[in-house]
Amino acid sequence: MKITLLIIGKTEENWLKEGIDKYLKRLKFYGKVEIAEIPELKNTKALTRDQQKAKEAELILKRLLPTDHIILLDEKGVQLTSRQFAEYLDKKAVSPVSNLVFIVGGPYGFDESVYQKANDKLSLSKMTFSHQMVRLFFAEQLYRAFTILKGEPYHHD
Numbered sequence: 001m002k003i004t005l006l007i008i009g010k011t012e013e014n015w016l017k018e019g020i021d022k023y024l025k026r027l028k029f030y031g032k033v034e035i036a037e038i039p040e041l042k043n044t045k046a047l048t049r050d051q052q053k054a055k056e057a058e059l060i061l062k063r064l065l066p067t068d069h070i071i072l073l074d075e076k077g078v079q080l081t082s083r084q085f086a087e088y089l090d091k092k093a094v095s096p097v098s099n100l101v102f103i104v105g106g107p108y109g110f111d112e113s114v115y116q117k118a119n120d121k122l123s124l125s126k127m128t129f130s131h132q133m134v135r136l137f138f139a140e141q142l143y144r145a146f147t148i149l150k151g152e153p154y155h156h157d
């Protein structure tokens with residue numbers, strides 16, 4: 001099973017990039033995990049928030065395949081413990097799903113058209129994080145989930 005984190009725009013801060021790269025390197029030992037980046041929209045000052053979300057949605061939807069299992073990272077989604085998230089991944093790994101695509105929204109979240117395509121919505125907290133920070137938090141949780149599944153001493157509860 002391949003896992004993709006689909007993001008909009010480059011990761012801006014070096015300290016975030018370093019953190020994300022650290023977990024991506026570690027994740028190589030556990031499975032196929034990649035980050036796919038949709039280029040940031042230009043001239044967004046001329047757009048309303050809804051227009052920006054709609055344009056981002058067009059780019060997101062173009063990147064998805066009918067066979068992808070789509071999970072939106074969304075503060076209004078389901079909240080799981082790290083163990084529950086590990087079990088979620090484990091169940092998907094033995095299901096017919098071959099591509100899990102987690103998507104981080106743009107700075108204003110998702111357009112309705114993206115919500116309509118989603119199979120699941122996952123919240124990392126009730127708090128709102130920036131679309132940049134979420135990438136690092138998610139990468140760490142993915143790594144944590146794989147270590148839980150392998151019984152490795154990274155997660156303690």
Ligand SMILES: C[S@@+](CC[C@H](N)C(=O)[O-])C[C@H]1O[C@@H](n2cnc3c(N)ncnc32)[C@H](O)[C@@H]1O
Pocket residue numbers: 072073074075076103104105106107108109110122123124125126127128129130131132134
């Ligand atoms: C600044 S937030 C957008 C907030 C927007 N008001 C909304 O309702 O979605 C940008 C993106 O970061 C991600 N995000 C932020 N906080 C999150 C959380 N607690 N759990 C999961 N994803 C989150 C989501 O993908 C969101 O679309």
